[in-house]
Amino acid sequence: MKIAANQVVALAYELSIMNDTDEWQMVETVGEDQPMYFIQGMSGLPESFEDKINGLAVGESFDFTLSPEEGYGDYDMEAVAELPIDIFKVDGEVQEDMLQVGNMIPMTNEDGHRLMGQVVEVNREFVLMDFNHPLAGRKMHFKGSVINVRPATEEELDHGHVHGDGGVEH
Template sequence: MSDMQIQENSVVQFHYTLSENGNELESSRQGSPLLYLHGHNQMFAKVEAELTGKSVGDKLSITLAPVDAYGEVKSDAIESVQVKNLSGAKKWKPGMVAWLRTAQGEQQVTIVKVGMFKAEVDTNHPLAGKTVTFDIEVMQIREASADEIAHGHAHGEGGHHH
């Protein structure tokens, strides 16, 4: 089992640290490793490509240009939204990052200006325009269940819960 390699429909458990210019932005190391279903577009394509064929214990560092990560900064990304659709804090100030409920699901936005009922938000991802590095350590690999393949995501701790 330990010589299993990451391939299409592998469920991969991994720890990661995300950094920009050597500054750590986020890491899974304080909590549980993440789970994902390989080959189902749940990761940046370049990260998934680098993970293909890797085994448990492998460590890799992948640097992504903005186009391969969170995208370039769009200048027309300021939108006016209802404050009630924002979550993450009780009181909003410019520069804060919020979660915005949209028809496509939740999206991270940055508060530009806030009023009583409406807020102007920048819909660029907070890491848009940045070159980022993922340091990944593969913790576990297993075959996906038929359910996971049908749903297109991994189930269990660090994965998707229904």
């Protein structure tokens, strides 16, 4: 079976990014023993990533690079926001354990959309948050292989994620 829309895909891969000194830096390794599972076309991965693996079969390999534009876009300084520390209070207390530099915090924007922000800086009045994807502005190199491909179940398609091995248990 080949990778196509609405197929559950399991991949093993290595991800390297181009760092600030123009050298490749390995940032993630996903082995065959615990592959990454997702539904093709519903993964939230960059569309270009899914395009590059589309049509591959179990046992086939891939080796490609995505530009920032093909990946998570350019780094956007407007996605960095200074927020009043008061919005991080629960029962009148600032949640200091949550507000550690580097922590990822789920937040909701004014339209009710959920997004993740990374704590960049904390002071008495404000928290500097970065809402860029951690890989925004980075050239990414993927090298790996297809471990498994199967049709997604109706329930998986309805829920938008993989169930069972490598997926979500309800």
